[in-house]
Amino acid sequence: MDCKLAVSLMHEYLDNDLPRQQQLELKSHLLQCVDCRNRFEELEKTDMLLYSLTHHPTGPSEELTDRIMGMLPKEKQPKPWITWVKNHPAITAAALFLVVMLFSTVSFWNQENQLIVKGSELDKLIIEGQTVIVPPDQTITGDITVENGEAQVFGEVLGNLTVIDGELFQASTAHISGQVKDIDKAMDWIWYKITNLFSDVAYR
Numbered sequence: 001m002d003c004k005l006a007v008s009l010m011h012e013y014l015d016n017d018l019p020r021q022q023q024l025e026l027k028s029h030l031l032q033c034v035d036c037r038n039r040f041e042e043l044e045k046t047d048m049l050l051y052s053l054t055h056h057p058t059g060p061s062e063e064l065t066d067r068i069m070g071m072l073p074k075e076k077q078p079k080p081w082i083t084w085v086k087n088h089p090a091i092t093a094a095a096l097f098l099v100v101m102l103f104s105t106v107s108f109w110n111q112e113n114q115l116i117v118k119g120s121e122l123d124k125l126i127i128e129g130q131t132v133i134v135p136p137d138q139t140i141t142g143d144i145t146v147e148n149g150e151a152q153v154f155g156e157v158l159g160n161l162t163v164i165d166g167e168l169f170q171a172s173t174a175h176i177s178g179q180v181k182d183i184d185k186a187m188d189w190i191w192y193k194i195t196n197l198f199s200d201v202a203y204r
C-alpha cells in the first residue's frame with residue numbers, strides 16, 4: 001500500500017466505514033510507516049476534538065445551533081465541508097491548532113472570572129464564596145442572573161434564572177416558575193467559530 005492510499009483509508013476508518021479487510025491493511029501500513037502513523041494520530045485528535053465539541057454535555061444552545069445549521073451548506077451531496085476537510089489536511093491541522101489555542105484561552109478566562117450576581121432581591125440570597133443560594137422557604141419574585149459561579153436553588157423563584165459560565169443545582173424542594181437558562185459563553189463561542197470556519201472555507 002502506498003501512503004496516498006493509506007491517507008484516504010484513514011479518513012474512511014475515522015468515519016467508521018472502512019471494511020475489515022482494508023482496516024487490517026491500513027494497520028499493517030501504519031506499523032511500517034512512521035509518517036503515516038504520525039498523520040493518523042493527528043487526524044484522530046482532530047476527529048476526537050470535533051466529536052467532543054459537537055457532543056459537549058451541555059451542548060451549544062439551541063438557538064445557536066439553529067443559526068449554524070442555517071449557515072451550513074444543505075446536504076445535497078454528502079456533507080461538502082467534511083469532504084473539503086478530508087482533501088485539505090494541512091488546513092485542518094491549522095484548524096486543530098486554532099482549537100487548542102482557543103481552549104487554552106478559555107481556561108485562562110475562567111481563572112480570571114469573578115462571581116457576578118444580578119437581581120432585584122439580592123438581600124434574600126445567601127452568597128458563600130462562588131456559590132449563590134436561594135434558601136429553602138424563601139421566595140424570590142424577580143429574575144436572578146448568576147455569572148461565573150454556582151447557583152443552588154432550595155426555595156422558590158418566580159422569575160427567570162440564568163446561569164452564565166457556571167453550575168446550576170436545583171434541590172427537590174426548588175421551584176422555578178420562569179425560564180431556566182444555562183449558558184456557556186465560551187463553548188458557544190468556540191462552536192460558532194469552528195463551524196463558521198468550516199462553512200466559510202467550504203465555499204471557496
Ligand SMILES: [Zn+2]
Binds near residue numbers: 002006029035
Ligand atoms: Zn505511509
